[in-house]
Amino acid sequence: MEAYIYDHVRTPRGKGRPDGALHEVTSVEMVTQLLKALRERNDLDTALLDDVIIGMAQPVGEQGGVLARAAVLQAGYAQTVAGQQIHRFCATGLDAVSLIAAQVHAGMIQAGIGGGVESMSRTVMGYDSGAWTSDPAVAFANYYAPQGIGADMIATLDGYSRTDVDNFAVESQYRAAAAWAEGRFKRSIVPVKDVMGEVLLDHDEHMRPGTTVESMAKLKPAFEGFGKGGFEAVAKARYPEIEELNYVHHGGNSSGIVDGSGIVLVGSKEFGVKAGLKPRGRIRSYANIGSEPTIMLTAPAAVSEKALKAGGMTKDDIDLWELNEAFASVVLRYMRDMNIPHDKINVNGGAIAMGHPLGATGAMILGTVLDELERRDLETGLITLCAANGLGTAAIIERV
Numbered sequence: 001m002e003a004y005i006y007d008h009v010r011t012p013r014g015k016g017r018p019d020g021a022l023h024e025v026t027s028v029e030m031v032t033q034l035l036k037a038l039r040e041r042n043d044l045d046t047a048l049l050d051d052v053i054i055g056m057a058q059p060v061g062e063q064g065g066v067l068a069r070a071a072v073l074q075a076g077y078a079q080t081v082a083g084q085q086i087h088r089f090c091a092t093g094l095d096a097v098s099l100i101a102a103q104v105h106a107g108m109i110q111a112g113i114g115g116g117v118e119s120m121s122r123t124v125m126g127y128d129s130g131a132w133t134s135d136p137a138v139a140f141a142n143y144y145a146p147q148g149i150g151a152d153m154i155a156t157l158d159g160y161s162r163t164d165v166d167n168f169a170v171e172s173q174y175r176a177a178a179a180w181a182e183g184r185f186k187r188s189i190v191p192v193k194d195v196m197g198e199v200l201l202d203h204d205e206h207m208r209p210g211t212t213v214e215s216m217a218k219l220k221p222a223f224e225g226f227g228k229g230g231f232e233a234v235a236k237a238r239y240p241e242i243e244e245l246n247y248v249h250h251g252g253n254s255s256g257i258v259d260g261s262g263i264v265l266v267g268s269k270e271f272g273v274k275a276g277l278k279p280r281g282r283i284r285s286y287a288n289i290g291s292e293p294t295i296m297l298t299a300p301a302a303v304s305e306k307a308l309k310a311g312g313m314t315k316d317d318i319d320l321w322e323l324n325e326a327f328a329s330v331v332l333r334y335m336r337d338m339n340i341p342h343d344k345i346n347v348n349g350g351a352i353a354m355g356h357p358l359g360a361t362g363a364m365i366l367g368t369v370l371d372e373l374e375r376r377d378l379e380t381g382l383i384t385l386c387a388a389n390g391l392g393t394a395a396i397i398e399r400v
Contacts (some may be wrong), residue, residue, distance in 0.1 A: 001104060001106075003281050003282060003283045004267060004269065004279035005397065006368065009037050009038050009186055011189070012205065012296075013354055013355040014121070015121070015257075015259075016121045016241065017341040020121050022205075024194065024200070025192055025200065025259070027063045027075075027123070029072060032034070032071045032075045032116075033193065035071055045274075046078045048110065050110060050112050052072050052082070054079075054083070054084075055092030056087065058151070059087045067085055070083070072222075080258065086099065087101040089213060089383050090359075090361065090385050090386065090387040093385035094286075094362025094363060094394075095159045096114035096363065097266060097366060099394070104266060110270060125358070142293050143294040145294055147296060149226055151249045151327035151330060152245055155248045156244075156245055157239065160332055164332065167213060169328050170211055172364040176216070176353035180207070188201075206258050216252045219251060221247035223247060228248060248331070249327050249328070255325055255326050255355065256352065256355030262360045262361075263393070282400055284396045285394060285396045287394075287395075288303065290391055292389075294351070298330075299390060299391060300323055300392050303392040303398065304382055307382065307384075307394040307396050316360065318346060318381065318382045320373060321346075323346065323385070326351065331345070369383055383395050
């Protein structure tokens with residue numbers, strides 16, 4: 001059975017700090033507003049849905065308690081719609097969509113919604129670290145180091161200079177600004193409102209379109225303190241070929257800390273007929289993988305190859321590529337490993353410019369690729385993300 005994409009929506013991304021536009025909005029409220037918008041714009045009979053899977057990278061506090069089910073009920077969906085909460089670090093939002101697709105492919109459900117949410121201003125990154133970072137026995141055995149150290153390890157091993165990563169970051173800002181100026185996201189953005197119904201945010205708040213390589217040169221490396229505090233020794237122990245770590249990443253060439261949510265409606269052909277909806281695309285394949293956990297950011301190439309194999313495709317079958325811009329060096333290595341020209345990947349900018357609301361990003365960028373395939377009259381897109389502890393996820397979509 002085929003799994004079709006019928007629609008997707010996302011919130012704008014708000015700065016993930018107390019003075020950000022979305023700080024007053026809880027994660028469940030962000031998802032609730034998206035669920036309502038999806039229902040209204042599709043005149044959707046929610047009783048036709050089987051499940052809603054929402055993930056986040058920090059499933060604690062107000063982001064815990066199977067948030068998906070709370071949002072389903074808060075949005076006034078049929079009470080028969082189930083809810084599930086998942087967590088695969090930054091891979092979560094895309095994985096949630098793939099899990100809905102897998103159930104549709106297996107014939108176990110007719111339709112569902114997958115996506116993610118993260119309020120980084122309200123739920124602090126690292127609250128749920130667990131044994132991986134907090135148990136010395138586990139951390140020592142796996143040569144644990146923070147992600148920023150991994151990004152600088154990639155730059156060191158691959159020879160990417162500060163200028164290389166800053167140039168990539170500036171291009172991300174340029175592309176995001178152009179995409180917004182041309183209204184490329186307009187169809188899919190749901191402005192977030194306050195309790196009085198007033199719009200709090202209708203655009204990605206994190207962008208800095210005036211950024212230049214010269215202005216970035218003034219920023220100090222963000223992770224040197226971690227390195228000199230002990231993690232450089234960990235990196236050298238795992239990779240003895242490293243003589244000195246090259247600290248090139250900072251806030252301007254790393255993904256932005258933001259609040260946001262995104263969801264995707266996936267269902268069978270039969271669901272579309274019953275709901276009176278035409279599919280916009282289909283999910284051809286998806287895959288997850290683990291990679292070396294000290295660097296932890298190198299899984300995208302391997303998981304992309306796995307997804308291509310699962311779909312019976314090669315890289316030449318892909319028209320557009322989208323890799324979450326966790327750090328500039330991550331995308332530079334991916335383009336090298338997959339032999340992808342820069343004009344085919346992240347064509348509307350990425351998380352360096354617009355921000356990375358951890359658990360939501362995967363669903364957001366799948367929607368971005370679908371919109372762009374339609375805009376350019378292209379056929380296929382591959383979406384992938386690296387994730388903490390060496391995880392990676394990918395999915396391939398096709399227009400219908």
